[in-house]
Amino acid sequence: MLSALSLSAGLAWASGLRLYLTIALVGFGAAIGVVHLPPALAFLASPWMMSLAAVLAIVEFFADKIPALDSLWDAVHTLIRIPAGALLAAAALGHSDPSLQTLAALAGGALAASAHLTKAGSRALINLSPEPLSNWIASSAEDVLMIVGLTLALFLPAVFLVLLISFLCFAGWVLPRLWRGVQGGWRGMATHMLGVEPLRGKHE
Template sequence: MLEALAGTGLAAAAGLNAYIPLLALGLAGRFVDVVQLPIGWAWLSNEWVLVGLGVLLVIEFVADKVPAVDTVNDWIQTLVRPASGGIVFGGGALTETAVVTDPAEFFESNQWVPIVTGVAVALAVHLAKMALRAVANTLTFGAAAPVLSTVEDIGSVSLSVFALLFPLLVVVVLAALVVALVLVFRRLRRRRAERAVAPA
C-alpha cells in the first residue's frame, strides 16, 4: 500500500516535471538509507546520471517559464513525462523489476504493471496540465506561463518529497492539487465568459 502511494506520488510529480522526481529518487537512493532502489533502478543514483538530470532540470525550468516556448516544451514532454512516470513508479514502488534480458519473462511476471501504471498516471497529469496551460496562456497572452510553471514545480517537489518520506500524505497533496486545478479552471472559464460578454 505505501509502495503504491509512493509510486503514484512520484508518477504524478513526473506529470508536472519529468526531472524533479527522477532526481529526487536518485538522490534519495544515493544519500538516504531509508530509500533502497531496486537493482534495475540503481543507475538512477549514479553521479553522472544525477548531473545529467540536474542539467535537464535547469533547461526544463527555464523553458517552461517562457511563453510560446512552454507550449513547444509541453509537446516534447508528452513523451518524456510519461516515461519518467513509469521509471519513478517502478523505482518508488520498490518493484523487483530487474534488467530486462528476457521480455517474455518480464511480461509473464507482471513486472511491467508498475511501469505502465506510472506511465498512465504521469500522462493523465501531463495532459491536464497541458490543457490548463493552453487556456491560461490564451487568456493572459502568455503572462500566466511563469506563474503556473512555478506552481507546477512546487507541486512536483512537494509530491516527490512526500512520496519518498511520507507516502500517506500523497493522497492529501494529490487532493489539494485536484482542488487547485478545478478552482483555477473555473476562474479561467469565468474570465473567458466575461471577455466574451465585454464587447457586447
C-alpha cells in the first residue's frame, strides 16, 4: 500500500513539473522490467506512448529554456498537467474502491497543481529578469529535481512521502509570495512602459 501511495503521489507531483518526461521515464522503466505498474497504467509502456512522450519531452526541454516561450508553455499546460496528474494518481491505485480512486484523483490533481503553480510562479518571476542564465539554471534544476523525486517515489517510497510533505509545506508558504512578486513585477513593467510612451510622443 505504501508503494502504491508513493507511485500515485509521485506521478501526480512529477506531472506538475514535467508531464511528458514523467510518462517517458516510467513507461521505459516498465518496458524493461525495472518499474512495476498496475494494469491501469500498462499503456505507459507501449512503444507509441513512450515515443510520443519522448518527442514531447524533448520539445518541452527546449521550450522551457526560452523565457517568453516558457511562460506561454506553462500557461497552456495548466490545463494539461493538472488533469493528467489527477488521472495518473487514480490509475496508479489499480482497481481499488471507486471512492478511493476519486479521492486519489482529487489529491493527485492538488499535488500536480501545487508543483505546477510553484514552478510556473517561480519561473514567471525569473523571466522578468532580462538575462537568460537564471532561466537555464532554474530549468535544469527542475529537470534534476523531477528525476530525483520520481526515482525516490518508485524505489524509496517512505523517503519520498516524507519529502513530499516538506514540499507541500514549502509550496503553501511560497506560493502567495510568488504571486505577489509576479504581480509587482508586471505592474512595474506596465508603469515603466506607460511612463516612457508619453515622453516619446512629446518629442515627436
